[in-house]
Amino acid sequence: MPPIQTIWHIEPHTQAKHAILERYLKAWLPIMSRWNGRILYIDGFAGPGKYLDKNNRPIIDGSPLIAINAALKHKLPLHAEIVFIFIELDPRQCEHLKNLLTQINLPNNLKYEVMCEKFDETLSSILNYLDEQNKQLAPTFAFIDPFGYSDTPFSIIKRIMKTKKCEVLITFMYKDINRFLNDPDKALHFDSLFGTDQWRSIAQVNNSRERKRQIHELYHRQLKEEAKVKYVRSFEMINEFNQTIYFLYFGTNSLDGLKQMKAAMWKIDPYGAFRFSDRTDPNQAVLFEPEPNFILLEKTILTQFKGKTVSIEEIERFVLAETAFRETHIRNPILKPTENAGKIGVSGRTRKGTYPQGTVIQFF
Numbered sequence: 001m002p003p004i005q006t007i008w009h010i011e012p013h014t015q016a017k018h019a020i021l022e023r024y025l026k027a028w029l030p031i032m033s034r035w036n037g038r039i040l041y042i043d044g045f046a047g048p049g050k051y052l053d054k055n056n057r058p059i060i061d062g063s064p065l066i067a068i069n070a071a072l073k074h075k076l077p078l079h080a081e082i083v084f085i086f087i088e089l090d091p092r093q094c095e096h097l098k099n100l101l102t103q104i105n106l107p108n109n110l111k112y113e114v115m116c117e118k119f120d121e122t123l124s125s126i127l128n129y130l131d132e133q134n135k136q137l138a139p140t141f142a143f144i145d146p147f148g149y150s151d152t153p154f155s156i157i158k159r160i161m162k163t164k165k166c167e168v169l170i171t172f173m174y175k176d177i178n179r180f181l182n183d184p185d186k187a188l189h190f191d192s193l194f195g196t197d198q199w200r201s202i203a204q205v206n207n208s209r210e211r212k213r214q215i216h217e218l219y220h221r222q223l224k225e226e227a228k229v230k231y232v233r234s235f236e237m238i239n240e241f242n243q244t245i246y247f248l249y250f251g252t253n254s255l256d257g258l259k260q261m262k263a264a265m266w267k268i269d270p271y272g273a274f275r276f277s278d279r280t281d282p283n284q285a286v287l288f289e290p291e292p293n294f295i296l297l298e299k300t301i302l303t304q305f306k307g308k309t310v311s312i313e314e315i316e317r318f319v320l321a322e323t324a325f326r327e328t329h330i331r332n333p334i335l336k337p338t339e340n341a342g343k344i345g346v347s348g349r350t351r352k353g354t355y356p357q358g359t360v361i362q363f364f
């Protein structure tokens with residue numbers, strides 16, 4: 001249920017979501033501002049800007065402040081014009097956010113606008129205006145973080161992603177979606193949310209695991225096939241009752257963007273399951289440092305490239321785009337031991353045990 005007060009207590013999964021957002025923006029802002037004169041950060045469901053800590057103090061930053069601070073506190077000056085658009089429907093929350101933002105001094109190249117409006121209507125009119133002018137959306141990171149599922153039509157996501165330099169991070173409210181999937185009154189909302197009526201067959205699935213897999217898969221497929229997003233990754237958020245509340249879906253056409261988002265997600269889940277649970281006690285001592293499943297990665301790489309000769313760049317692209325692993329997992333954990341075991345031959349490098357760009361690897 002959406003909270004009725006202006007500011008509410010932060011929950012651990014929200015902090016995990018914010019940590020992913022913050023880490024990603026700290027990488028995305030400098031990369032994008034190096035190559036573009038103007039970039040946009042759209043926070044479609046901006047909230048009031050602060051959360052209460054456990055002592056009821058409104059001191060924890062919400063997504064708008066996380067985004068502004070990622071730009072403001074960057075160690076090198078960012079040269080692009082960065083425009084932050086914050087959309088928030090609730091008038092009290094919107095006012096609260098406006099007040100907070102007026103207290104921040106921004107350099108000339110950082111600008112913001114707070115719109116006390118509906119996300120889909122505002123985005124539609126911005127996109128319609130650009131279409132009329134025959135213009136494209138500037139490179140944009142759109143954070144779409146609703147409480148529910150009725151106000152995030154897939155058609156808007158598809159229109160944002162028509163510009164290849166745009167990226168989306170979407171909170172997909174799985175728990176509520178699953179709960180109401182069989183409610184005939186909600187059918188039109190689901191058509192709009194998924195951008196297809198294919199969810200209807202999933203509503204007939206009773207096995208809860210299979211139903212979850214299919215719902216997750218359908219949205220993923222829609223992003224890839226309907227919105228033509230090249231790379232899609234999701235992250236599962238689980239509440240204290242061990243229920244999946246939502247998936248965060250990230251969509252980008254940039255391999256570099258995917259690389260940075262995977263780094264942010266692995267930081268939150270060092271096991272690489274792309275999952276965070278409110279049940280995790282951050283103060284609990286761990287017996288073993290979590291380690292990625294390198295046995296699985298080795299098997300995946302050896303199967304994929306068996307009998308082939310490929311560049312290190314090709315292996316990196318495969319691992320980033322097609323597996324859950326990161327590019328940092330390839331060299332020391334996999335290539336070094338497989339080379340020592342005589343399973344691969346390596347050329348195109350000057351020093352043994354290294355695999356710089358340009359290295360060629362033959363898989364026996």
Ligand SMILES: C[S@@+](CC[C@H](N)C(=O)[O-])C[C@H]1O[C@@H](n2cnc3c(N)ncnc32)[C@H](O)[C@@H]1O
Binds near residue numbers: 046
């Ligand atoms: C999950 S909260 C956002 C939290 C915020 N993104 C953060 O991380 O700090 C969702 C917000 O969306 C607002 N909201 C609900 N419906 C909306 C709509 N159609 N358009 C814009 N904002 C909406 C709610 O008032 C609420 O503040």
